[in-house]
Amino acid sequence: MSNWIPLWLHKLGSPPTFYRFAGAVRPWAMALAFLFGAVALYGGLVLAPADYQQGEAYRIIFIHVPSAWMSMFIYAVMGVAAFIALVWRIKLAEVVAMESAPIGAAFTFITLVTGSLWGKPMWGTWWTWDARLTSELVLLFLYLGVIGLYHAFEDRRQGARAAAFLAIIGIINVPIVHFSVNWWNTLHQGSTINLFGQSKISWDMLWPLLCMMLATKFYYIASLFRRVRTDLLALEGGKDWVRRIAESEAGQ
Amino acid sequence: MNAHTLQGFFAMGGYAAYVWPAYAVFFLVLIADTIAPRLRRRRVLRELRARLARQSVRQDRARQDQARDRPNGQSILTPPSP
Numbered sequence: 001m002s003n004w005i006p007l008w009l010h011k012l013g014s015p016p017t018f019y020r021f022a023g024a025v026r027p028w029a030m031a032l033a034f035l036f037g038a039v040a041l042y043g044g045l046v047l048a049p050a051d052y053q054q055g056e057a058y059r060i061i062f063i064h065v066p067s068a069w070m071s072m073f074i075y076a077v078m079g080v081a082a083f084i085a086l087v088w089r090i091k092l093a094e095v096v097a098m099e100s101a102p103i104g105a106a107f108t109f110i111t112l113v114t115g116s117l118w119g120k121p122m123w124g125t126w127w128t129w130d131a132r133l134t135s136e137l138v139l140l141f142l143y144l145g146v147i148g149l150y151h152a153f154e155d156r157r158q159g160a161r162a163a164a165f166l167a168i169i170g171i172i173n174v175p176i177v178h179f180s181v182n183w184w185n186t187l188h189q190g191s192t193i194n195l196f197g198q199s200k201i202s203w204d205m206l207w208p209l210l211c212m213m214l215a216t217k218f219y220y221i222a223s224l225f226r227r228v229r230t231d232l233l234a235l236e237g238g239k240d241w242v243r244r245i246a247e248s249e250a251g252q
Numbered sequence: 253m254n255a256h257t258l259q260g261f262f263a264m265g266g267y268a269a270y271v272w273p274a275y276a277v278f279f280l281v282l283i284a285d286t287i288a289p290r291l292r293r294r295r296v297l298r299e300l301r302a303r304l305a306r307q308s309v310r311q312d313r314a315r316q317d318q319a320r321d322r323p324n325g326q327s328i329l330t331p332p333s334p
Contacts, residue, residue: 046261056265063278106285114274121270223285230293237300246300 013092015232016241022225030222036215043208051205057121061205064114065192066212067107071139072174074104074220078146079171082164091235092228094160097167098150099227103220105143111136123187131180132188139177142170156235 011017044062051058081097084090115133116126127133146163153159181190192201201209236242264271 050265055267057267057270059264059271060274063275067278102288103285106281110278110281113277117270117274117277121267219282223289226286226293227289230289230296233293233300234296237296237303242300243304246297246304249297 013090015092015236015239018092019229019232019241019245022229026222026225026229029218029225033215033218033222036211036218040208040211040215043211044205048205048208049202054122057118060114060118061192062208062212064111064118065209066216067110067114068136069213070216070220071104071108071111071136072177073217074100074107075139075142075167075171075174078104078167079174082167085164086161086168091157092232094157094164095228095231095235096224097164098146098160099224099231101143101146101150101163101167102227103223105140105147107216108136108140108143112140119187128187130186130188131184132177132186135173135177135180138173139170142166142173146170 012021040062045059048059050056078097078100081093081100085093085097112133115136119128120126146167149166150156150159150163153162180186181188233242233245262268262272
């Protein structure tokens with residue numbers, strides 16, 4: 001077998017190569033996010049029928065559920081990157097882990113607020129200390145803890161290692177969030193979408209949801225790559241490749 | 253959509269006060285998440301250029317000093333080895 005894939009990955013791990021790669025991918029990811037997002041909004045807000053129980057209020061699902069998926073997905077990515085950063089001391093993995101945290105925190109915040117706005121008309125309360133809601137709130141605090149710990153150190157890389165450790169420990173919360181609706185009696189409804197087997201939702205409602213899921217995934221890639229590029233410039237400030245970029249983008 | 257008018261669409265079957273703020277939060281948070289790194293990138297590049305400018309001033313001064321002190325001497329500012 002040829003070993004060009006590990007070779008390519010190895011090269012991609014070097015900051016100048018990744019900087020260029022991320023710069024090439026980012027606009028496409030953002031364009032796809034806009035495209036899928038627009039289609040999902042049209043499908044979700046205009047085409048999908050009203051729910052027979054919840055009326056029009058259920059339309060919050062098209063942003064609430066994809067955001068909730070992203071809050072867990074990004075935490076998993078952050079945890080894996082943090083593990084790689086701690087074990088192999090790869091600078092790029094540190095940057096990916098640390099720059100994932102603010103995006104994950106943003107999606108977790110959206111999940112909590114949209115859930116609250118959905119809960120008020122459906123359950124009659126903005127908030128309740130139930131397993132799903134509480135574990136999602138803990139997820140937000142974990143993200144904020146990682147961000148805070150990272151910035152608490154004078155030395156960026158030392159901060160990244162400390163925060164990576166917290167990120168790894170916090171992974172335990174991700175399955176708790178996911179399975180909380182099965183493990184405990186909760187006000188929150190169970191999973192609507194089932195990867196293995198029949199989903200409890202009609203196709204008219206399902207496809208906008210999946211479209212929005214794709215949109216948020218592409219948005220994450222675009223946002224992460226923009227953040228990673230900036231972070232690499234800051235971290236590698238003294239290097240030649242960064243100097244060339246700083247000089248060539250003098251006007252911007 | 254059950255309501256066929258634009259008004260009916262915005263009314264969201266009486267749930268407008270919950271549905272639209274939810275969508276507003278979604279977009280506002282993501283817009284903020286897009287703008288923040290953009291501003292940071294600009295700041296990082298500005299600081300880098302300021303540092304490079306300071307460095308080049310220092311190098312020019314060193315070169316002038318060297319030209320005055322030892323006109324025929326070996327350069328103390330050797331270019332970086334390849």
